[in-house]
Amino acid sequence: MAMKNIIIKLSTSLLVAASILTTGCAQIALNQPKASIDNTQKARSANLAPAAVGKFVVDPTKSADLDTSISLRGSNKAISPVNGSFAQYLQATLTEELKTAGLLDPNSGAVISGFLTQSSVESFGTGKGVLGARFVVTRGGATRFDKELVATSTWETSFVAGIAVPAAANEYEGLYRKLIGILLDDADFKKALAR
Amino acid sequence: MQLIQNRSRLNIRALLNAGLVVATVVLTGCVSPTFYVDTATREVPVAELKKPAQPKAVQLLFDFQTKGAPNSRAVSFLKDQVVDQVKGSGLFATVDEKPVPGGAVLNVTINNIPEADAAAKGFKVGLTFGASGTKVTDNYVCTVTYLPPDGGKSIVKVSQHAIHTTIGATEVPQNVNKAESVEVAVRTMTRQIIGTALKDLSLDPTFP
Numbered sequence: 001m002a003m004k005n006i007i008i009k010l011s012t013s014l015l016v017a018a019s020i021l022t023t024g025c026a027q028i029a030l031n032q033p034k035a036s037i038d039n040t041q042k043a044r045s046a047n048l049a050p051a052a053v054g055k056f057v058v059d060p061t062k063s064a065d066l067d068t069s070i071s072l073r074g075s076n077k078a079i080s081p082v083n084g085s086f087a088q089y090l091q092a093t094l095t096e097e098l099k100t101a102g103l104l105d106p107n108s109g110a111v112i113s114g115f116l117t118q119s120s121v122e123s124f125g126t127g128k129g130v131l132g133a134r135f136v137v138t139r140g141g142a143t144r145f146d147k148e149l150v151a152t153s154t155w156e157t158s159f160v161a162g163i164a165v166p167a168a169a170n171e172y173e174g175l176y177r178k179l180i181g182i183l184l185d186d187a188d189f190k191k192a193l194a195r
Numbered sequence: 196m197q198l199i200q201n202r203s204r205l206n207i208r209a210l211l212n213a214g215l216v217v218a219t220v221v222l223t224g225c226v227s228p229t230f231y232v233d234t235a236t237r238e239v240p241v242a243e244l245k246k247p248a249q250p251k252a253v254q255l256l257f258d259f260q261t262k263g264a265p266n267s268r269a270v271s272f273l274k275d276q277v278v279d280q281v282k283g284s285g286l287f288a289t290v291d292e293k294p295v296p297g298g299a300v301l302n303v304t305i306n307n308i309p310e311a312d313a314a315a316k317g318f319k320v321g322l323t324f325g326a327s328g329t330k331v332t333d334n335y336v337c338t339v340t341y342l343p344p345d346g347g348k349s350i351v352k353v354s355q356h357a358i359h360t361t362i363g364a365t366e367v368p369q370n371v372n373k374a375e376s377v378e379v380a381v382r383t384m385t386r387q388i389i390g391t392a393l394k395d396l397s398l399d400p401t402f403p
Contacts, residue, residue, distance in 0.1 A: 031270070037302035040256075040300060041342070102294065170264055170266055
């Protein structure tokens with residue numbers, strides 16, 4: 001019985017120590033945007049016209065903070081490596097995807113622009129990430145597509161911040177490619193950019 | 196406030212779910228893990244690959260995932276090794292991370308599928324200071340997708356591998372090679388699993 005109490009007290013002490021050791025604050029820069037094979041295949045099979053990528057900014061009805069940082073857990077934050085802007089990170093992700101698919105043409109009359117509308121991460125218990133943007137496609141100056149699309153992700157989180165925070169950053173980063181995938185799947189988008 | 200510019204600098208142990216076991220053990224006790232690379236998937240010498248008569252230029256995309264979610268630290272840690280391996284395979288005229296003329300793409304994705312209760316096992320071992328040993332297995336699935344130039348039909352090859360981690364007093368797993376460290380285990384697994392998939396790709400009659 002005495003041994004059991006010692007183990008319980010020791011365990012409690014170690015868990016407290018672990019909690020202290022594993023909490024802190026850090027800023028994690030997302031990795032540079034890159035293309036994904038899923039989106040490359042989607043784009044190539046969609047029979048889309050080559051397009052230019054226009055401006056991507058935070059939705060004017062939202063707080064400017066939405067564009068600059070996101071809390072992963074407590075004071076641990078993720079930041080964008082593209083001019084410190086998540087809207088521009090989305091723009092760069094779309095650019096990479098179209099480039100790899102052979103569908104990027106800066107001189108095209110078809111232009112895809114966007115507004116960042118949602119960006120959030122919860123990383124206690126079941127983690128949840130949300131990324132939303134309103135995409136606009138114009139051809140010859142006329143709007144052909146204007147729709148908000150949202151990508152979400154859920155995952156199991158760890159109580160250890162040193163594991164949970166990088167995992168949340170990875171999940172959040174993955175939402176950008178996922179959102180572009182949703183855009184490429186959208187029937188109205190494909191119609192607006194059809195050859 | 197600490198700015199982490201390059202997440203590859205973080206502990207390589209976090210690449211593995213075994214890292215979760217290691218982390219919990221370290222937090223709860225002083226027991227060293229031992230890493231073993233499964234022998235079911237072996238080294239594939241470049242000589243075993245069938246070289247195409249007219250190799251094509253290719254854009255290489257590499258992704259490492261944990262349970263399907265992106266693991267950018269692992270990508271940063273392994274990318275140079277993967278690029279060197281694909282270049283050294285002799286299957287392609289050039290290998291570039293940017294789009295190439297003709298638009299051929301080679302995508303390599305390694306997905307780590309760890310045991311579900313790895314963290315709990317780590318706590319158990321740590322709290323007993325190693326008297327209660329355990330073994331956890333990280334399974335890996337490598338998917339190589341090749342998109343030929345000019346919109347040809349894609350070729351997909353899949354290979355599998357595993358790394359076993361023992362902690363505390365437990366038996367050595369069967370059919371394994373002990374690795375000097377977790378870094379050696381991960382790099383060996385990566386080289387062997389990609390080598391296997393590349394060999395299958397090279398033998399596909401529709402390649403390149």
